[in-house]
Amino acid sequence: MKISFIFIPMFCKCGTIITVEKDSSEIKCVRCSAILDTSHLDTVVMQKTFKIEEEVELKEVKGAKIKYQCPGCNAEEMMYNTAQLRSADEGQTVFYTCDCGYKLTVQS
Structure with a gap:
C-alpha cells in the first residue's frame, strides 16, 4: 500500500x-x-x-456469561460485552446476547 x-x-x-x-x-x-x-x-x-506481514482471521467476540434472565426465552444466563460509547465521565454500555438470539442494551 x-x-x-x-x-x-x-x-x-x-x-x-x-x-x-x-x-x-x-x-x-x-x-x-x-x-x-x-x-x-x-x-x-x-x-x-x-x-503486510500476515493476515489474521478475526473471530466473533461472544463475551462472558452472566446470571441475567433473558426476557425473550427466560434462560438463566446471557453473554455480555461492554463498551464506552458515551463520554468518559458517563457509564459504559452493556450489550447482552442470549443463545436464543435475543439482544438487550443497557446504559449503566
Whole structure:
C-alpha cells in the first residue's frame, strides 16, 4: 500500500500554520485572511510503502456469561460485552446476547 501526500511547512506572518486546500489555486490564512505568495515554494512528495506481514482471521467476540434472565426465552444466563460509547465521565454500555438470539442494551 502506498500513501502519498504533499507537505508544505509554512506559517503566515500572523503565526498561523497554513493549510492547503486540495483543489485550491491560492493559499489563504484562516486567521487573518492574508493571501500568500506561493511562487517561491517547492513541492515535496513523500511516499511510504507498507508490507503486510500476515493476515489474521478475526473471530466473533461472544463475551462472558452472566446470571441475567433473558426476557425473550427466560434462560438463566446471557453473554455480555461492554463498551464506552458515551463520554468518559458517563457509564459504559452493556450489550447482552442470549443463545436464543435475543439482544438487550443497557446504559449503566
